Amino acid sequence: MSDARSRLLGTASRLFYAEGLHSVGVDRILAEAKVTRATMYRHFAGKEDLVVAYLGEADRAMRQHVEAAVAGASSDSDAVRRVARAIAEHIRTEGFRGCAFLNAVAEYPDPAHPVHVAVLEHRRWFLNTVTALLARVGDTPAELHGRHFVMLRDGAMASGCLSDPGPIGDTFLDAVEGILAARST
Structure with missing residues (x-):
């Protein structure tokens, strides 16, 4: 570059x-x-291409964080916890303004727009990744728990920029423990 x-x-x-x-x-x-x-x-080609490139960089960073969390895990449950902790830590960073992807889709609501498409691709990857991780914990289908994890993350991201991010991160981590407990039974 x-x-x-x-x-x-x-x-x-x-x-x-x-x-x-x-x-x-x-x-x-x-x-x-x-x-x-x-x-x-x-x-x-223009500002919108720059926006898509910005989202591409955010996507690459998120993928690297998830890969690092999973690579350092001692078990499948630990991998899920490490991904959740990385999210909670991100929420607690100085200047946190929510999820770059949710912020972008709010500004580009047309589902056919390249910015919106980039957001949907990232979210599809994240949901699939989390669901695959959760599938390795427990024997029941993981799709519902994967969606729960993503919804909890979205709520934590929104709440984290509106109020004190410390308790928000803790609440998110507690909720992920609930998902893991449900997967283990």
Whole structure:
């Protein structure tokens, strides 16, 4: 990745997450990234392509966090707990503003729009990944518990940027323990 593209994507990502996708203009991104409009258009067809690239980076980061959590786990249940702890820790980070994907879909409600499609692809991957992890814990079908996990995560993400994230993270972790207990019976 070229230095200019990296600066452009890094700046856009920071601004998009902190302030929203529609509220941040291209001129501001260019000024803060210290790149020209021509440089931006060499790397991205337009702002919406930059938004999709931002979501792609967020998706890659989430996948890496999940892979690292699973790789360091001592058991299948521990893998689920480690993924949940990574989410709870993310909620507790300085400047947390909720889920980048839920924020994006709120701004791009058209299901055919590339931004919306990128969100749905990420969410499909996450649901499938969590469901597969939960399937390794217990003998019953894991689809319902996978959906519960994702819904709990979504609620924790929304609540974590509206109130004190510490108790929200703890409540999320307690709920995941409930899912694991239900899987183990």
